[in-house]
Structures are given as C-alpha cells and as structure tokens.
Amino acid sequence: MSARDEIFANIRRSLGVKGNETIRKQIVQDRLERAPRGVIPTRGQVSGEERIALFKTMAEASLATVTEVSSAADVPQSIALFLRDHNLPATLRMGDDLRLKAMPWGETTLEISHGPSEGGDLNAVSHAFGGVAETGTLAMISGPENPSTLNFLPDNHIIVVSAKDIASDYESVWNRVRFAFGKGSMPRTVNWITGPSRSGDIEQTLLLGAHGPRRLHVVVVREQ
Amino acid sequence: MNVHSTSPQFKQNAARALHDAQLQKALNNVKQGFIDKRKAAADKLPEFEALRDSARDIKNHTLEHLDLYLEAYESKVKASGGHVHFARNAEEAREIILEICREADAKTVTKGKSMISEEIGINHYLEANGIRPIETDLGEYIIQLRNELPSHIIAPAVHLNATQVEQDFRRVHTHLDAKRDLSEPVQLLTEARAVLRERFLAADVGITGANFLVAETGTSIIVTNEGNGDLTQILPKTHIVLASLEKLVPTLEDASQLLRVLARSATGQEMSVYTTFSTGPRRSGDADGPENYHVVLIDNGRSSMLGTSFEEMLRCIRCGACMNHCPVYHAVGGHAYGWVYPGPMGAVLTPSLIGVDQAGHLPNASTFCGRCESVCPVRIPLPKLMRHWREREFERHLTPASVRSGLSFWGFFAKRPALYRLATRAAMAGLAFAGRQRGRFTWLPFSKGWTKYRDFPAPQGETFQARWQRERKGKTA
C-alpha cells in the first residue's frame, strides 16, 4: 500500500469511518462552500473616518509609520519627503502596478527602477490590495504588478493603500480576493504585513529589521 | 527513526539545568515578558475567549473530517500546480525531501523555522547527503551553530544569553574583523542579517513549515516576525512545505479565526508581522516566486492519535503559551525535556510520538497547576491528558515501584475507613509527639525528596475526626 493510502486508511480507521460517508462529505462540502465567518471582533466594525483612524492607530502600534495624502498625485512627493526626512537615498524600486505607474514620479528627483528586487535595493514601494483596520494589517498580492521580493528585501518598504480598500476585517479582504481570483483560487502569494520586520530571539529583546525591512511606511490615499 | 531523545534522563537533565547559571539567567526572560504581553493582548480583545472556543471548535471539526479535508486540500494543491507527497514517518519524509533537493541539484537549502523539521531531523540527514541546510530564523540559526535542539517552540534560543551568542558568532563568522564590536544585541542581529542575506540569495531550495494548511484553496500559511520564512520561500527555485497532518483547516475564514488567537497567545502581538499564504508555484507572468512547489504531509504518529483521548492534542497550534506559563518549564527550561517539544504540550505530545516508555517522566513532571490549560488558545486540557498518560503508565506497570507500593499501601487504608481512622490517628499522634519540640522535622524516613529542600511541619497531634467525635458526637450521643 502506498504511504498515501495507508495514511488515509489509518485516519479512517482511527475515526471509525466505515461505509457510507454521504453525510460527512456533505458536511465538508457545505463548510467549504459557505466558509462561515466565526467570531468577528467588534473593534474593526466601524466605517468611514473611524475605520481609517483605527487602521492608522493599529498600524502605528505595530511600529509602522503612516501618512495620509488626499490624492494619488500627491504620493510621489510624500514618499520623497519621507526618504529625505530619514536621510535615505532618493532611490525607489517598484513593480508594474498601474496605479503606481500613473503617479507623477517625474515631479520628484527620485531615481525610479522597476521589477523584482535582487537584494541590493534600499527602498521599495508596493501597492496594497487592501488593508485591515482591526490590526493595522496590509494585504499584498504577488504578481508582476507587485513582486513579493519588494516586500522583504529592501531596508525600507513603503506601501501605498487606497482608503477605500481598508476593510474592517480579514474576512472582507478574503471576499475581495475571491471576487478577483474566483472561489477556491488564490494568487501565488498573499502577504499580510503588520509592521516592520523584527526579532526577539536574543534575550527576548525586541529588535527591528531582522531579515525584512527595518522600516515600514504606509501612505493612505484618501481620494475615492 | 525520530531525532534522538534524552527524555529518559529527564531527572538528570533537570538537575543539571537547575545548576546552570547561564540558563537560569536566560530563563528569567521567559517568566515575565511572555506572560504580561499575552495577558495585555487578551484583555484588549473582548472577543478573545469566544475566539478560543471558535478555534477549538474549528480544529475539532477538522480532525473529525480529516480524511476529507486532506483530499480537498491535496486536489487544490495539484490544481494550482504544486505537488503533494505523503510520508508515514520520519524516514519517508527525509527521503522525499532529499529526492526533491537532488532533483533541484541543490547545494544549499535555506530553512524557515519548523518544528516538524526538527522532529524528523532533516538537517543532519541533508548534511550527511552533501547538502548544506541553513536555518534562517535568528534563534534557529544560533542553535544550529551550537548543534542544539530548540529549547522553546517559538523562541528556540531562549536558553541563551547575548554573550553566548557573541561567542558563537566570533567562532563561526571568521571572515569578519575579529575586533568588531558585538556587545549590543542589535549588532548581533545586524551581523546575522548580513551573513544570512547572502545565503538567502544563493540557496537552491527553501524549506518552510506550515502553521496552517487551507483545504478550500490548497494554501499553506506561515507566520513569522523576521521575514525569514518569506525570503526562504520566494528566492530559491524550489519551495518545500513540511507539515504534519493536523495543520489542516477548512477555509480562509477558519484560518483567520485561528490567526486571531495565535500571535496573541504566543508573543502578545495583535498579529505577527508576516502572515504568508502560499498557493502553488509562481504563476505565468510573475516576476518572482518559486518555480516548484512541494508539500510533504507527514503523519509520524498523528493518525493513530485520532479517536483516542490524545486526539485533543492535535488541536495544538504551537503558540508556546503553555510553556511560557509553566512553573516546571521556568525552572528547568526546554532542553531538560529531552526531545523536540518541551513544556506541557511536549509532556503530552512526546509520549505519543516516541513512546511513553521513553518519555514517561514528562507527563509526571507536572504539578497539575493548570496554568497551561488556562491559557491554551485551543483549550487543550493538558493536565487531563498528562493524567491519561499516568494512567497508561500505571496500567502498563511503568510507574516506579516505590510510587506503586506507596499508593497501594495508602489505598489499602483509604478504602477501609475504620483502619484509616486508626492509622491516621496513630501517625498524627506519633509525628506530633516526635516533633513537639520544634514543630517541624528536618528529616523523616522515606521523605528524602521532601526534606532535601524543606522541613516537614509537625501535625497538631489529633485528627479532625477524632476531635470531632470527642467534642461533638460525645455531646449529642
């Protein structure tokens, strides 16, 4: 018997499953179809300004920095300012995200490069698929638009998120993922990011910038 | 063959740990930090207790339908272009992993933190076959340099102090300036980051564990704070996920429920920094990500735990809260337990995986204080399950003879009230008389364990029942 078959046989024997499994199969099918939400914390169940404010508070609690701009056109200047304020070089790497590409980077002196990171980039910008107010978390989706390497290799990671994409809870983000990719399908990688990289492995002292970015900066775009 | 165990020598291990000054200093870091942070996070979320119930129920439901969810998961992984391998035990898992590494012509393999990889001892196996495994979680990296097992399931190097890490880095990173300053933890971190960055970029295969597997989508989930797990899986050409069978959950919603209790219970964070959902290899047009995606599903004893009283242990999500709150773990640390999984969860799981004859001490080395159960995010009744192991040991006559004979001696009287009354009266009177001068004993026969560390208080002399009979029954009779 193959390992697979023996494992399944052993599971069924241990569970006492024999013969007709119609009901069990129905229960499983039903759960996979319905995907019940369970207990959703009320904390995130706010809307409008309150939700944006909660997102900001929670993201900052995770040691990210957050700034707001009133339109996408203001993003390049805001990022240029952030880099200058932190004495960081005026370079920026990004993927092929159309929203980012449409921004007026030419109005800044930033040196822009495109494509995934190969490890040498200090600064990168990505566009989030969405945000979650409950914990100040950003949801990133892999693809040519926003390569996953940009989330992890640069020292300073800047994430742009549209205010309208900031949801109350993770479940709302999953609904959008299903709408975009089809029920039961996923992009290669979804990254939830909550703050900059850290480690407490040496004497349980919190240190930022373990392997991923030392800084996480979030730019919330308010326009609809 | 699983990784070698020193669990039979638990008592000696513990005695050594209690006299290890470095260890005792390091353990102080566990005692308060984790506990306070978890409590603050739980207090901040009014739904936390309801989420614990929800988490327990999700795991129970999944385990009861594990065969079906596994099938669903397997077909989804395949549909997304990934491969699923089944391994009955550690040997099979190691062979499968080696085969995949050979196919990838791998020279070096980066690794994210994975307890199942410790369980199957993959690192030594790969090394013996000419492939270099590199642990990338900072704590795991440190203990790999020391050739040690993790002493904690989420803080593998918690038994070490910064000065010890400095010594290891100086010993191993010989290409760096010998006069460099490493006196601050942040300098150690920065050095490890730089050394490991090159390894990440050069690795041929990346191996991660999985915190959860999602049946709905064929997704594997890892949770880290460092980002090492992500660099491990997106940079090399091949990503191997190692997971034991019980990591499965039905849907993304179910995973989200469990994620809400995981970080809060583990480190007291609202959410870990990086929660990564991976499904299959890179898609056409993707600019990065692995070209090959393999999942190795490992049984290694789990399927036999289903349907037994130890099934509840399969709910464990490896948060470490039980050991963070355990007075025994605080006293002796994780290595004393002698195998991969320490603390209360190890005391229940280890006998299931390597046999109670090997790990019999572990479920006995508990005061049953119940603090572990009180913080377990999936409400595993850990003391009850340790007691079940004690019952198995008693049935199989593995309980030490001294304990057995003491129990049967005491039981003989306890089942005979009249005799019990006489015996306790005699014992109390005798002890009280002998101890009347000082009120305590510094030594008593058959009580060496007790009197080694503390006195034995002398009783008052009479039993409650005797005095009750004398004072009350005398009046009414």
Added chain:
Amino acid sequence: MRPSVGFAAVKLLEDAGCIVEAPVQTCCGQPAYNSGDRGTSKDLAMRMIETFKDFDYVVAPSGSCAGTIRKHYPELFEDDPNWRTKADALASKTYELTSFLVDVLGVTQVDAAFDGTVTYHDSCSSLRELHVKKQPRKLLASVKGLTLVEMTDSDVCCGFGGTFAVKYSDISGAIVDAKARNVDATHAPTLLAGDLGCLMNMAGKLSRDGKPIAVRHVAEVLAGMTDEPAIGLAKDVGRK
C-alpha cells in the same frame, strides 16, 4: 494534620447559619487519581458519593479536595452513566469553603480580628479549577485589624503538586524557592492560603530558610481561631 482548620471551617459555617456534620470519611482519592490509579480513585470516589448523598452541600476547606470532587469525579465516571449522574450530583453541591461562604451563602463579612499584615497565596486548584480568587480576599478585608499585601505572582504554583514534591524534588525545590522569595519580599509576617498541601510546602520551605513567617490556613484567621501555633511552629514565634 491540622484539625484546627476543620474546626475553623465549622465555626465559619455555623456562624453563617449552617448545620454542620462530619460523617466518617477517608480521602477524596486525588493522590491515586493524579498517579494514574483510576481503579482506586473510583473506589474512593464511590465511597465519597455514598457518604455525602443525603447532604445539601459538601464544603471542604481545601481547593484541591473540592476541585477533585467538582471537576474530576464526573470525569472518572465518563463511561458509567449511572455513577456519572451521582458524581454530577455530588459535584454540583460541593464547594471550597470561602467560595461557599461568599457565592452561596452571600456572606460579606466575618466576625474576627487579626492584628497584622498578611499575604495570600492562591492555590492552583482553588484558582483555576474553582475560580476562587476574590472570595477569600473579600472575607479577609472584613477581618478587623488585618491588612492584606499581595505578593508578586500570588497565582503561580508553589511547587507542591502532591507526589510531584517528592518525585521531582529538585524542581519542586526550585519552584517553592521562588515562591518563598516572593512571600518574603512582601515583609508580611503571616502567609495564608486555602490548601493544606501548599501550606505545608511553603511553611516547610520558609522554616528551612530561617524565615520567621507564620503560615496558616485562611479559615483559621477568618474564624478568629489563631491560638494554635502556626504550621510548622512549636509555638507562635512568627515575625511581628
């Protein structure tokens, strides 16, 4: 060991208007239960169930005895519906002393005086099996002249654990050492708790370390019955 604890409990119950009886009994069986000897445990549990079947309530001045009956007797008879019903009946009417006084009888104060500062250790069984935390503190607050100072980690195990203290004496010794330091750090001359096992362990450690701290069962103080020497003392020579 210490009949004065039982008599203190009786006084508290009678002051609250209860009629108290103490039928002939041996042990709830916890030592056997925790050692894996299910047979002996069941035997002893059946005796207890029979002995107490006609009483309205069963009250123990011990969290671990009450916890065994309340939480574990039903588990012992999981596969025996007949005895399970009986075990449930006993479990639901069994209480730890201070929780019975406060939660069932609604007692808000006791008629006792104690001149001094005390610190209180939460026994694990009381705290985590029976959720006893506020009850003893509420009653202690009503004792005239008494001041309660909390120790660090009052809710952490003292390292007793029944046979654990003997089987794993090195570890138990380390745990009670930490407890003794926390007790000592309060500078309270008196340590109270609601379980004789913990009390014996802590008293034995404190006396071994030469700490002149009087260790008593909380019931003795609540009943105003502190004439007997503290645990492990020939006569009361506690820190004043």
